[in-house]
Amino acid sequence: MASYLNEENIEGIALRCLDEVGYQVYKSASYTSPNAEIDAERNNDHTQPILKGQLENALRKLNPGFNDEVYRNAIHQFEMLADSPDMMLNNHKLHELIIGGAKVKTSIKGEDRTITLYPIDFKNVDNNTFVATNQFTMKQGEHERRPDITLFINGLPLVTFELKNPANANVGIQQAFTQFSTYKEEISSYMQYNEILIISDGINARAGSLTAGIDRFMRWREPKNVDIDDSMMELEVLIKYMLTPSDLLNIIQNFILFESDGDKTIKILAAYHQYYMVNKAVKRTSKVLADPDDKRIGVVWHTTGSGKSLSMVFYSGIVARKLGNPTILVINDRNDLDDQLFGTFAAAHEYLQQNPDHAESRGEVRKYMSKNSGGIVFSTI
Known part of the structure; x- marks a missing residue:
């Protein structure tokens, strides 16, 4: 070929x-x-990377009912990003805008409001x-x-x-x-x-x-x-x-x-094996939550160095967002693994939209699990 x-x-x-x-x-x-x-x-204009007409059409379609100034403000945020010479700071801001939307201050019926305009319908x-x-x-x-x-x-x-x-x-x-x-x-x-x-x-x-x-x-x-x-x-x-x-x-x-x-x-x-595995695990979790008689989600086996810790982060983030922010308990059988995995979750706190906690005893685990307020809790056997 x-x-x-x-x-x-x-x-x-x-x-x-x-x-x-x-x-x-x-x-x-x-x-x-x-x-x-x-x-x-x-x-x-070859200096312009955005197809602004398509972006404006999407903002108006997905977030209808606002005045022209609101949409211009949102587009401006996508043009400016973090307004930094650091490409990665701008890229990070782009991702935040895509996921969290552009926050625009406006007045609605005489009341000052901050509204969120989303550029993509996920x-x-x-x-x-x-x-x-x-x-x-x-x-x-x-x-x-x-x-x-x-x-x-x-x-x-x-x-x-x-x-x-x-x-x-x-x-x-x-x-x-x-x-x-x-x-x-x-x-x-x-x-x-x-x-x-x-x-x-x-x-x-x-x-x-x-x-x-x-x-x-x-x-x-x-x-x-x-x-x-x-x-x-x-x-x-x-x-x-x-x-x-x-x-x-x-x-x-x-x-x-x-x-x-x-x-x-x-x-x-994510790598392809993380993508497929996490999607399957989330789907299985959703099914289990809908069926009180079946609590088996499954077991994941990946080789050393395959990114199991990040797979757990992706799984936890999706479950928290899509399944009502349940409390997630992470149990390790070794202190060094517990510290390592806790560090991975802590570094991903922005993605998870929360910081992990650590339970030092069975009593603390029970206390965390008795709360109906979500959270990610680490403990060792």
Whole structure:
């Protein structure tokens, strides 16, 4: 296959797959120019990474009934983000706006109010606009770059592909990854909106976050017990099982988190096995809560280094948000494991929207569990 594929062919394959899974695809007229319709949406302003018309339409549709100034204020927040020269601070703010909405002060019937406008409907995928385009030209200062493929949700450029020629033995996913480093330096105004990065050379395909090293860019596989055609490229599998509109919304809402040590921000994207396992565990938990006669949720087995601690964080966060904020008890059989896992949960307090607590005795465990107010409690056997 690699003998006749080139970078332009791979773009075409990716765009075809994206069209098949539900994206509106705007293909450029040539390999070296952007799509004219997409350019028109931003008034041919190549310094503008957002499709503002689509963003405004989404804000009005999902949050109806407010005056024009409210919507302009919300759009301005998405344009400014954290108003920082630090790309990751801006990216963190973007994620906060996507998940928590833009807070806008206004007056309603003479009363000062703060309202929240959401840019994406995570409950109803059909209420959103999913667009894919190639060769999206971006200018920043003296630099001009054209990322290979960009995916927009309601006008926000949230996914970027960098593709390399499989017929060239001197380039591959390492060079695609390096290209993203260039983009971060030269068109950070575009990259600060990114939620997921995709690299592929037509043979290999990997997904990662803005702060991930190449060793943390991971292959995305099909779900267990799903048979796929052996001829499917890794890139096709990734698009079909990671980037469908419903899967992409699920990942952005539930499987991305940020950690900070005060000096550096780290963005974490779940791996495919974490995504499938946690979704299954949440589904099973929901079923058990609805059936008082069946309390068996199941057992998870993952190998050492597979990210079990983060899987627990993702599970706890989703359960807290979707199942009425129950009290979650985490029991370890060793103090060192307890300290390690507690530290992981504490670092993810923003994602969890709460800080974990520690029970030092059975009496304290009983006290925590007797409260009907949620919480995440750690203890040892």
